[in-house]
Amino acid sequence: MGEARSSGMRKAGRMILMPENLPPKIYQDLGLTDYEYERIVSILGRQPNYLELSMFSVRWSEHCSYKSSQKALRDFPTEGKRVIQGPGENAGIFSIGNGLAIAMKIESHNHPSAVEPYQGAATGVGGIIRDIFAMGARPIANLNSLRFGPLDRPKVRYLLEGVVAGIGGYSNCVGIPTIGGEVYFEDCYEANPLVNAMCVGLVKTDTIIKSGARGIGNKLILIGSATGRDGIHGATFASDELDESSEERRPSVQVGDPFTEKLVMEACLELVERGLLVSLQDLGAAGLTSSSSEMAAKGGVGLEIDISRVPLRGEGMQPFEIMISESQERMLAVAEPDKVEEITKVCDRWGIRAAVIGQVTEDGILRVVNESQTLAEIPARALSQEVPLRNLEVRRPAYLDNLHHYPLPSLESEKDLSQHMLELLASPNLCSRQWVYRQYDQLVETNTIGLPGADAGVVRIKGTHKALAFKIDGNGRYCYLDPFAGGQIAVAEAARNLVCRGAQPVAMTDCLNFGNPEKPEIYWQFVECMRGMSQACRVLGIPVVSGNVSFYNENFGEPIYPTPTVGMAGLIEDMRWCTTPEFKDEGDLVVLLGE
Amino acid sequence: MSKVRFGVIVFPGSNCDRDCYYVLKDLLQVKVDYIWHQEEKPKGFDCLILPGGFSYGDYLRCGAIARFSPVMEFVQDFAEQGGLVLGICNGFQILLECGLLPGAMLRNQGLKFVCQFIYVRVDNNQIPFTGAAQPGQVLQLPVKHNEGNYYVEEETLKEMKRRGQIVLRYSTKEGVVTREANPNGALDNIAGICNERKNVFGLMPHPENSSEPILGSQDGLLIFKSMLQYMEDGEFRYGGGEEFRYEEGREDDLDA
Amino acid sequence: MKRVLVYVTPKKGILDPAGQATQRALQSLGYHEVEEVKIGKYIQLTIQDNNFSESSIKEMCSRLLANPVIEDYHYEVSDV
Amino acid sequence: MKRVLVYVTPKKGILDPAGQATQRALQSLGYHEVEEVKIGKYIQLTIQDNNFSESSIKEMCSRLLANPVIEDYHYEVSDV
Numbered sequence A: 001m002g003e004a005r006s007s008g009m010r011k012a013g014r015m016i017l018m019p020e021n022l023p024p025k026i027y028q029d030l031g032l033t034d035y036e037y038e039r040i041v042s043i044l045g046r047q048p049n050y051l052e053l054s055m056f057s058v059r060w061s062e063h064c065s066y067k068s069s070q071k072a073l074r075d076f077p078t079e080g081k082r083v084i085q086g087p088g089e090n091a092g093i094f095s096i097g098n099g100l101a102i103a104m105k106i107e108s109h110n111h112p113s114a115v116e117p118y119q120g121a122a123t124g125v126g127g128i129i130r131d132i133f134a135m136g137a138r139p140i141a142n143l144n145s146l147r148f149g150p151l152d153r154p155k156v157r158y159l160l161e162g163v164v165a166g167i168g169g170y171s172n173c174v175g176i177p178t179i180g181g182e183v184y185f186e187d188c189y190e191a192n193p194l195v196n197a198m199c200v201g202l203v204k205t206d207t208i209i210k211s212g213a214r215g216i217g218n219k220l221i222l223i224g225s226a227t228g229r230d231g232i233h234g235a236t237f238a239s240d241e242l243d244e245s246s247e248e249r250r251p252s253v254q255v256g257d258p259f260t261e262k263l264v265m266e267a268c269l270e271l272v273e274r275g276l277l278v279s280l281q282d283l284g285a286a287g288l289t290s291s292s293s294e295m296a297a298k299g300g301v302g303l304e305i306d307i308s309r310v311p312l313r314g315e316g317m318q319p320f321e322i323m324i325s326e327s328q329e330r331m332l333a334v335a336e337p338d339k340v341e342e343i344t345k346v347c348d349r350w351g352i353r354a355a356v357i358g359q360v361t362e363d364g365i366l367r368v369v370n371e372s373q374t375l376a377e378i379p380a381r382a383l384s385q386e387v388p389l390r391n392l393e394v395r396r397p398a399y400l401d402n403l404h405h406y407p408l409p410s411l412e413s414e415k416d417l418s419q420h421m422l423e424l425l426a427s428p429n430l431c432s433r434q435w436v437y438r439q440y441d442q443l444v445e446t447n448t449i450g451l452p453g454a455d456a457g458v459v460r461i462k463g464t465h466k467a468l469a470f471k472i473d474g475n476g477r478y479c480y481l482d483p484f485a486g487g488q489i490a491v492a493e494a495a496r497n498l499v500c501r502g503a504q505p506v507a508m509t510d511c512l513n514f515g516n517p518e519k520p521e522i523y524w525q526f527v528e529c530m531r532g533m534s535q536a537c538r539v540l541g542i543p544v545v546s547g548n549v550s551f552y553n554e555n556f557g558e559p560i561y562p563t564p565t566v567g568m569a570g571l572i573e574d575m576r577w578c579t580t581p582e583f584k585d586e587g588d589l590v591v592l593l594g595e
Numbered sequence B: 001m002s003k004v005r006f007g008v009i010v011f012p013g014s015n016c017d018r019d020c021y022y023v024l025k026d027l028l029q030v031k032v033d034y035i036w037h038q039e040e041k042p043k044g045f046d047c048l049i050l051p052g053g054f055s056y057g058d059y060l061r062c063g064a065i066a067r068f069s070p071v072m073e074f075v076q077d078f079a080e081q082g083g084l085v086l087g088i089c090n091g092f093q094i095l096l097e098c099g100l101l102p103g104a105m106l107r108n109q110g111l112k113f114v115c116q117f118i119y120v121r122v123d124n125n126q127i128p129f130t131g132a133a134q135p136g137q138v139l140q141l142p143v144k145h146n147e148g149n150y151y152v153e154e155e156t157l158k159e160m161k162r163r164g165q166i167v168l169r170y171s172t173k174e175g176v177v178t179r180e181a182n183p184n185g186a187l188d189n190i191a192g193i194c195n196e197r198k199n200v201f202g203l204m205p206h207p208e209n210s211s212e213p214i215l216g217s218q219d220g221l222l223i224f225k226s227m228l229q230y231m232e233d234g235e236f237r238y239g240g241g242e243e244f245r246y247e248e249g250r251e252d253d254l255d256a
Numbered sequence C, D: 001m002k003r004v005l006v007y008v009t010p011k012k013g014i015l016d017p018a019g020q021a022t023q024r025a026l027q028s029l030g031y032h033e034v035e036e037v038k039i040g041k042y043i044q045l046t047i048q049d050n051n052f053s054e055s056s057i058k059e060m061c062s063r064l065l066a067n068p069v070i071e072d073y074h075y076e077v078s079d080v
C-alpha cells in the first residue's frame, strides 16, 4: 500500500498514454481484426498505444485466448468427486486420497518443433513442467505423443531424431522420468509434426497454490532467467516506424535451459513448501502480459509492473518486447512484502534471480510503468477474459462420402495372411518403440514400477500403497474417417490401456490438434471430435481436468488429420494389483473379453 | 541402527540425490544427510556419495564445472584420509574431472542418451564397494547417460588392471564380457573403477535406481550394503596386495 | 587435400546456456575479468582436392553442420 | 577489451564419435569428397583489458575449458 501511486502521478503518467502517431490499421499487422480493435477502443475508452495494442494482440491470439474453442470446450464434463481443480488453472488437479493429489496437463509445441526440432521439443517439455510446479506439485512423470511424416524421407528422420533427443535432453536433465508416450507416422504430418508433451506432478492437497493474485500491496516477483527477445513473433513488428532493428536481433526460436529450469523448480517448490508465496504462475506464451493479466483477473485485483526492474538479457529492449517476450524458465509470484527477503535468500541459494517487479493494486488495472512513467493501463479482466469469442461455421466435409464407400482390398490366401502379418509387424507404426524411449530417463525418482513398453506407464506413490498409471493416446486416422467415433475411441483406448495395468481411470487431460478452424470443415471435425470425447468421458465417468488446443496445423493449406490426444490417469489402490501384459505360465488360460 | 553416517552431495542440477537418500534412509535405514555443494567443512560423515544427474546442466563437459564446487576440496581431503567416496554416473564424471579417478568420459558411441537395464560383472569384489558380492557375480543395473564411454591411456589401463582397479565391466547375463553387452563403447567394457587405494569408486550404472524388487532389480543394494558392511567391520580387510589377480572370467575378444 | 575449418556460434540474441554457466564458473574460480563466454563448435574437415568447391562447403554448413535458425557459421580454407 | 578465441579439439588418437558420425552423414548426403571430420569446441571469451594475462588464459584452458586427458587446445588473442 506504501507504494500505491498518488492520483497526481497517475495523471501525469497518463499523458504519455495518448496514442503515438501509429500507422493506420497497424492492429491488423499485429493480427487483430477490425471488430477486436473496436472492442479494445471501447474497453479503454480511448485509442490504445503501441504497447497496449501489442499486449492485446498476443493475449487475444488464438493460442492464448481460446477464442475459437472456448464455447465447444464447455461441453467436456469437468466435475467429479476427485476433482480439486478443473480446467482454467495452470494444470488440473485430482485427489488420490491420503491428503495427496495429482496435477496434470498436456501442451503442444508443434510449430516450434517443425522449425527447430530439438529446441522446439525441449522448450515444449520445459513449458509443461512449469505448468505443473506452478501448482506447487513436484513433477513425477512425463509422457509425450508424437506424429511425423513417413520415415523414408530424410527431413522426417531429422525431425524425429531432433524431437526425441530434445524431449530426452530436457526431461532427463531436469530429472523427471519419461514413462510413456506414442509415436505414429503418416503423410499428413510430414511438414507439420505433432509434439504433445504431458507432465504430471504430486502435491499435498494443503500446499496447492493457485495463480490468482491477492492482497493489495503484495509484491510481484519475477523468478528465473533474464528476459530476452525470445519468441517475439515476426508479425508483431511489421510497421516501418517501429521496426528499426533487423530481423536478426529478434530470434523467434527459443533455446531451452533445462539446468535453470531444474533450479527454478527446486526454488519454487521450496518457496511453496515453506508457505512464502501467495500465488504462483508460469510465464508461457505471451510472457508477462499473459501471466500478469491472468493473475490479476483471477484475483479480482490490479497489478502494476515496473519494466525498469525486469532483468534483461537483450540490449535496448523496448517496453513491448519486455511485456510479450517468451523467454523460457521464468515464473511470476505474488508474496507479502515482509516475505521478500526470505524469498530472495531461497532463490540465491539455488543460484537463480528473483526480482521484485511490481505490486498488487486495488483498481483492477494492469499498469505497466517505467519508473515514474506510465506506459500502459488496461483493465486486467478485459485483457484476460473478454476476448470476443468467434462464432465459427461448421460444414460436414465432402471427403467423408467418398471415404465411406472406399473398397477395402480383400485378403486372399493364408499365405497372404502371414505375409501381411509380417508387414504389419515391421511397420514403423507397430514395431518396437525402444529406439525412442531408450533415450529417456525412465527411472529417476525411483518410482517407476511400469516401464515404457507395456500399455501404460506406472509410478508408485511413496509412503502409500498406491500407484498411478498414465497413458497418452490418439488416433488421427479414425478421427479423419469419423471424428465423433474417433473422439470416443481415443478416450476409450486410453481408458482400456489403464485398465490393462489394473488401474481405475480417474481423470483426463487432452491436447486437440486440428487444422485451421476458420474452415468450416475443420471446425466441424473439431466440434464432432469434442462431442465424441465428451460423450465417452460421460459414459466412463472420467472428468477432464485440463487441456490444450492447437489449431492451424496445416501445410500449404493441407490440414493434418484431426488428432486429439488424450492423456489419462488411472489409480491403483494397491500397487501389488498392478498387472503386466505378458503371458506368464505355460498352461494358463487365454480369454478374449468383449465382442 | 548402524552408526555409519552417509552424506549425499547436492550439486546444482543433481537429480539422483533424492534417490540415493531414499535408498539409504528408507530401505537400508541408515543415517544420511544431504551436503550442499557450497559447504566447505561438513562434519561427521563416514561415507560420501556424489549422485547422478546433470550438475551445472552438464554444460561445457560433464562434471567439469561441479568439480570446482566449494565442497570438492573437502571431498578430496576426505578421500585422501581414506574415507569412502562413491560417485554414480554424473558423480563418477566429477571424480574423473577432479582427478580422484583416472581417465575421462567420451560421448556414447551411439551419440544418444541410453537408458536401459544392463548387466555388469564384478571383476573385483575385494574393495569396500563390492565386498558383499561373489567373485564374478553378475548384477543387473540400469544405465542412463549420454557420456559413459570410458577412456584412459593404455599405460594407465595396464597399471589399473595390475592393481585391481577395474571393478565392474559390462557383460552378458551369464557374465561374458562381449561387445554387444557394451551400451556406450567404453574401453574394455569398463563400467566402474576405483582408485589405487580402493576407497574411491565410480560407476556409470545407477545402483540407487535398482534397489527394490518392485523396480525390476535390487542388485544395486549390494553396493550400498558393501559400503555399510565395510564401515561396520571397521577394518580394511580387502584388496591389500599390490598385484591383483582377477578371477578367470570369460571374455570375447573385444579387439577383434 | 584441403583443410576446412568451420566455426559455428550461437546467433546473437539466442540463449547460450553453456556459455553462461561457463562464465559463472570462471568468475567463481576467480577470473573476474571474464565478461562473456560463448560456446560454439569448431569443425575440421579434410576434403579431397579434386572435388572441392566452396559452394558445397556452404551447403554442408547450412544443411548439416550448423542450424541456421539458431546458429551462425563461418569457415576458412587452406591447403594441406 | 580482449577477445580470446579458444579451440578445443579431440586429442590425437582419441575416438571422436561425433566427428565420425558427421562424416558418415555428409557422405550419405552425397559429399563423398569429405575424408575426415573432427569436432571440437570453439569458445569465445571477452576479457577486460586491465586484468588480462596470458598465463590466466592458459590456466582457464587447462583447468576448465579443456580436459587434458582427451582434449588439446590452442587460442588466439585480439583486441576488440
Ligand SMILES: Nc1ncnc2c1ncn2[C@@H]1O[C@H](COP(=O)(O)OP(=O)(O)O)[C@@H](O)[C@H]1O
Pocket: A143, A144, A145, A146, A178, A179, A180, A181, A182, A183, A430, A433, A434, A436, A437, A451, A452, A453, A454, A455, A456, A457, A473, A497
Ligand atoms: N514418444 C514416446 N515416448 C515414450 N514412450 C513411448 C513413446 N512412444 C511409444 N512409447 C512407449 O512404447 C510402448 C508402445 O507404444 P504404442 O505402440 O504406442 O503403445 P500402445 O499400443 O499401448 O498404444 C508404450 O509403452 C509407450 O508408452
